[in-house]
Amino acid sequence: MIARNVFQLVFKILIYLGIYFLVASRLPAFHMALCLSYTAVILLLPIGSNAVRTMIFAFAVGFLVDIFHSTPGIHTAACVLLAFFRANFLNWMVPAGGYEEYMTISFPSMGLKWFVPYMLGLLFLHHFLYFLIDYSSFEQIGMVFLKTILSSIFTFLGIVLIQFGIEPPKRAD
Template sequence: MRGVGTIIVQLLRFALYVGVHVLFVSKLVLFDLGWCFFYLGFLLFLPISTPIVLQLVLSFVLGWSIDIFYDTGGVHAAAAVLLGYLRPWVLRLLTPRDGYDASDSVNIHQMGWQWFTVYLSLLVVLHHAIFFLLELGSFRVLGLTLGKIVVSTLFTSLTLLIIQLLFFPTKRSKR
């Protein structure tokens, strides 16, 4: 029964992240330079033990769902799939000396500020770089694109950090 419960919880999380992004967060823009990609929280905060194939499928479905709402022709899907592909590599790169527990999740309270900041910053900047470069389609206005990447990375990272601090448990779950 635990497997079915986990699937239902993840489906609800998926709907919540997409719904909040589409209905509220997508309207927030900083000086026509910074956008918050709130929906990335779903992918970034998946359990560490999530299989890579499932991460890639979820990444595509998430990105495609956002593309449908904004008619962006697959740009969100491509960037989300890249994030889903790179996430296990970054987790491997940041593996603690004792390794991860089977029940570990991406949680600032369990992993610590330094680990979480590096994890979040690295994956968000890579996602935003590919997103804005694909959206632009060339290197003509590279300065503006780099500005969008930096400001959007800060905006998204700060938003997801606040979500972690407010809504994720401070104690390790006992299974």
């Protein structure tokens, strides 16, 4: 049972990364917004995942993406920040009655009220650090904010679409 879950998780992670590298990374909208949908593999990990292991995993994912884009360190820094705040967000946003065994991070399972702030909040932090390092100047801070906001929304929509595509919500019986 557990082996099967692990297998499923690894498989999903590979699909998310594959979609990012092959499709989403080539989708800049109007030269303004990027779809950094690889963040899904960190954001959508099971709720009970160990925070330290999540962070090591995020470091590895960021490093891989950095190699792909020839941008050493930028994605890694943003991913590690994402993993750190994910652990905190999960603690702050405990729903009434606590997390249940069956809950997964998706909007049919957690509801819009939980899912949207969780995703957009974390994506905003990740994208903000990414663009801040990428521009590495405070002169263009307006541009950094604009790109961060637009890209967060774009990435959010991308992740929701991909999630619906590869894990269609099961009908409640």
